[in-house]
Amino acid sequence: MWQATDFSVWQGRVDAEDGDAGQRWHQVMREPDADQPGTCLLGFASDLGVRRNQGRVGAAEGPAALRNALGSLPAHPDHPLYDGGDVLCTDDLEQSQACYATEVRKHLNQKHFVIGLGGGHEIGWASFQGVRQWLDQHDPGARLGILNFDAHFDLRTPNPDGTSGTPFRQVADWCSERNKPFEYACIGISEAANTQALFQYAHEKKVRYLRDRDCIDLHASPFIRRFIGELDYLYVTVCLDVLPASVAPGVSAPSAIGIPAGFLLFCLEEVRRCCLHAHCQWLMADIAELNPSFDLDNRTARTAARITWELDRLQRSDTHSL
Ligand SMILES: [Mn+2]
Numbered sequence: 001m002w003q004a005t006d007f008s009v010w011q012g013r014v015d016a017e018d019g020d021a022g023q024r025w026h027q028v029m030r031e032p033d034a035d036q037p038g039t040c041l042l043g044f045a046s047d048l049g050v051r052r053n054q055g056r057v058g059a060a061e062g063p064a065a066l067r068n069a070l071g072s073l074p075a076h077p078d079h080p081l082y083d084g085g086d087v088l089c090t091d092d093l094e095q096s097q098a099c100y101a102t103e104v105r106k107h108l109n110q111k112h113f114v115i116g117l118g119g120g121h122e123i124g125w126a127s128f129q130g131v132r133q134w135l136d137q138h139d140p141g142a143r144l145g146i147l148n149f150d151a152h153f154d155l156r157t158p159n160p161d162g163t164s165g166t167p168f169r170q171v172a173d174w175c176s177e178r179n180k181p182f183e184y185a186c187i188g189i190s191e192a193a194n195t196q197a198l199f200q201y202a203h204e205k206k207v208r209y210l211r212d213r214d215c216i217d218l219h220a221s222p223f224i225r226r227f228i229g230e231l232d233y234l235y236v237t238v239c240l241d242v243l244p245a246s247v248a249p250g251v252s253a254p255s256a257i258g259i260p261a262g263f264l265l266f267c268l269e270e271v272r273r274c275c276l277h278a279h280c281q282w283l284m285a286d287i288a289e290l291n292p293s294f295d296l297d298n299r300t301a302r303t304a305a306r307i308t309w310e311l312d313r314l315q316r317s318d319t320h321s322l
Pocket residue numbers: 121150151152239241242
């Protein structure tokens with residue numbers, strides 16, 4: 001079920017003395033405008049996938065916590081920011097994912113860059129379906145890639161239902177049923193957080209991945225360049241458990257080691273740079289697994305907000321600095 005945002009949730013500091021240049025997200029956020037492309041937030045208030053995956057529930061409150069942390073971040077006058085509301089997950093996860101996909105497609109049709117606010121990583125199957133539906137309408141033969149920043153492959157076999165651990169297996173099955181290539185890469189994989197069965201399946205499917213302990217700039221740049229160089233369209237998904245538990249304790253499965261947050265931001269900038277050079281269109285991104293009930297001092301929400309802020313910044317920086 002979709003629900004519009006009550007804009008009174010957008011609150012924060014006001015620097016009236018600085019006029020428009022002092023504005024923050026809570027002051028400029030509005031309902032999506034079809035005539036003016038911008039960045040559009042879309043919440044997926046779900047933790048049913050996490051529950052089914054035997055994880056720690058609470059991610060359904062993620063979108064609200066993320067909006068809260070985003071409110072006081074500085075806004076840029078040249079790039080509109082929209083809040084496309086939330087899809088509230090019911091007992092029927094598959095139907096909720098389909099509803100979310102419809103919203104994604106709608107915002108892509110209006111030429112917005114969509115940022116999904118999770119919700120468990122079952123948002124991945126929902127986002128993919130939205131992107132795919134949009135592509136089937138506009139460019140069905142194009143190559144779509146998924147770049148996942150995650151300690152986990154999320155390639156588990158649905159048993160029989162999808163969970164927060166299965167989204168990219170569902171994508172792989174979807175692709176093989178339709179004879180489409182499965183273009184999926186992962187950055188931040190922990191060898192201690194994925195079974196041998198998952199590594200075997202990833203190898204069978206020729207999934208490209210960087211292990212958490214190999215995550216340095218020198219390795220990441222060619223990895224990202226090669227992956228994006230073969231694509232026409234890109235969807236990026238960030239599972240917050242790719243970050244160390246000290247930075248992101250508010251997730252279902254915190255990482256003991258993880259990758260540094262600054263490295264993640266470096267990678268996102270590389271993604272943008274490579275997309276511009278390779279003429280690959282970056283359609284959307286999502287931030288998954290924020291679980292406020294396990295957060296400490298809003299640490300995870302603040303980190304998620306910074307990542308969201310950077311994603312928006314990169315969408316407006318095609319003319320300078322890259
Ligand atoms: Mn994960």
